[in-house]
Amino acid sequence: MACGSEPGGERIGAAWRAILPAGLGLALLSQTALAAPLRLPSRPAQAPSFARACTIAPPEIQPLFTGGPAKPADSSEEADDDSDDDDNDEEDEDPPERGLVLPGSATCLAISGTVSAGMQRDSFRASRNGPPAPPAATSFPLSAAFRIATSHELASGLRVGTAFSFTLYSPVDGASDPSIDEATILVGPWTFGLDASRFSFWTGDEFIFSARVPSRTVGIIALELPLTESWTATLALEDPALGNTASSAPVPTGRRIPDTIGRLVYEQDGWTVHGALALREIPGTPARFGRAGIVGATYEGEALGHGWSLTAQLAGAIDGAPYLGSVLDARTVNRVLVASDATRGFSGVVSGRFEWTDELASNAYLSRYWLEVPLAGQIRGEVRIDRFAANLVWTPVEGFKAGIESSVAWAKIALTGREIPVGLAGRQISTQVFIERSF
Template sequence: MSRLALILALAGAPLALEDAQAASPRPQPARAPALARSCVIKPPDVSPLFPSAEAPETAGTDDSKDAGDDDDDEDDGDEAVPGLVLPGSATCLAISGTVNAGLQYDSYRIPKAGDAAPRPAYSWPTSASFRIATSQDLASGLRVGTAFEMMLAPSKDAPDTVTISEATVTVGTMTFGLADSRFSFWTGDEFAFSARLPGRNVGLIAWERDLTERWNLALSLEDPTLATTATIPTVNGRVPDGIARLTYVNGPLTLHLAGALRDVPASASGFGRAGIVGVTYEVEVGGSPGSLTAQIAGAIEGAAYIGSSLDAAIARQILVPADSTRGFSAVIAARREWTDEWASNIYLSRYQISVPFVDQSKGKLRIDRIAANLVWTPVDGFKAGLEGSIAQTNVALASRVVPASLGGRLLSAQLFIERAF
């Protein structure tokens, strides 16, 4: 073989080897298993309808921008819910809940009840809630979400009571389903007495949008007769109730203004109405953070929209849907965080309903309440505390049978623990 032929043969050997390797099947590397990714469900970032002009950038913009991003993250943390995106899915799924238990003591003082008055007693109230929420951003940028929450609050009369607190579908700025009324403001969730009662909900179709960086507008059509939680009995209107709410947030100040208009066929005017003004201001006392809250609400033929869940639990045992009502409710509440682990809350409230225009039952219902607690939160998701309340109920409704346990003074105290997950 000539030297030229040998060189050509050696040069072609690698090509022949590559052809042989290409002809033979090459083993494929093993794919890494798909894992769930963490995500966060939070309100959609929708620009205000009337955005304000941006301030001109100055020196040190990068540092201020980073600080602003950190502040935004902290602000989102109050409403953000951590979740997981499952493999093969683009939907964020979040599961959460709470378990609350305690030892409670109740003492009654009802002068006119005689032997019918309940005796002082101890009880072991427990409750649990379970919530599933989903969120997905479509390719168009539209956010679609769902939420379902149920609550178990057994009692000696109803040991298997399960209540649906929320069942909603959200598409962009629209919400449909069963949820808390857009009318409500202060709910008293800082107190175990209130937290064990499901919040009053309604069937609704709601739209919500920021008008500016500080003003938010919500409009909704609501039906209190579709509520699954404790609410005051009311007649079914021919059309849903109309709710309009304005919220203003500026640093430590939060202002809540809302009005309700409802159809009441049996009323002389044909309409019921309700209004509410609520304000919360965050303050520091002695270097410790705290807050002050005040709220006043009034209603004519709209009793379902005023008062707390505790007030509604009493009123619904006395009032009937046919009652023509007018009344108001007022609350003053304060919170003080003494350390990172210890905080206290106190509130004073009055709830008053008059039944002036019904021949078979005229009169008044009034509930005055004061409550306070001391809460220990050593770690996130766990808290324990001591809580007490005094409620004075005056019932004066003619020709109406009233349970003996509802009139007079009720003193309650409890030790409680709560675990959130």
């Protein structure tokens, strides 16, 4: 049926008949106006606006204690030497994120990501008193991580930034939940939001398992201040309950105050030294406080034209199990402990890297996790995990790498009265071939 046959259609048709002549008249008038020579006040021509390249780097904050008076201006040769030294320092440090300043904006926007795929073979052997071991299995893990960061410098010189990153994993048992790795707002030396704990030091970024397991994140408010050119102090309030609980130990309910972290970092001449203390509330009757401490160091050097690095870390805790071990250890312990357990223990790791060529490098690490768990009805409960892993990584071009990695883990879990999930206690050998593309 035609629109004009209905009352509503008649009204619309009448409106169009009224608007159409007016529109034609305005069009004719505009053409006449354009044809007529008009004298308008002259305006400077505006250059076309284009997106500009930019970088997002940590804010440069003046140290609280200066090392001495400013150096006088040197000759051109000395200045060139200084610039060469600065270039070398920049090559040693992590490069800043590259982004774009969009037209009409003063904010730098950077988008990056990593896609990792591979084939993994796992074999298990059960411990003597543990549950039966699962059969050997082959899987094809796939993960994709994305990060969006912004940076804006105010007229006062204060830099404000944001960062949001998440990781998608291949489905496990028919389900796959994304992991939020970071959601922060940076205002000068302050950080607010969701981020990695400031207590942590060695994270195993050189190994593919870091892309296979959700990162350990916490809700955080942190203040980071450089004390000198080499020393940086950090004070943070953290809440593990707000972070990614998939890879962290259980958090007691009813807590009144967040965890308190104090950290001191030294960086100079190839050395990075990290020391931190943590204090956390354990609700109960009576309430108690858990504490943890960590010392770690990394040295990067060069021998016979080959780059190498060595890292060592030692952490100890009383009622502070979440601060021990790697994300793999925390994921295992999370499945056998409850929040009210009293614990004491330590973890240690030694990790090394050697660059055979500019494109080929190998990494290896050895770690131990030990936790004592006093339980009613038994002298002592114990969790012990030993791990060894090594890989060979080929990086022919920037943003692409491929490699092979093998690891073996021995886990002993002696907790009377606790159900131990299949595959946790005993020995597990994993070998995986992987490729990774970053953009």
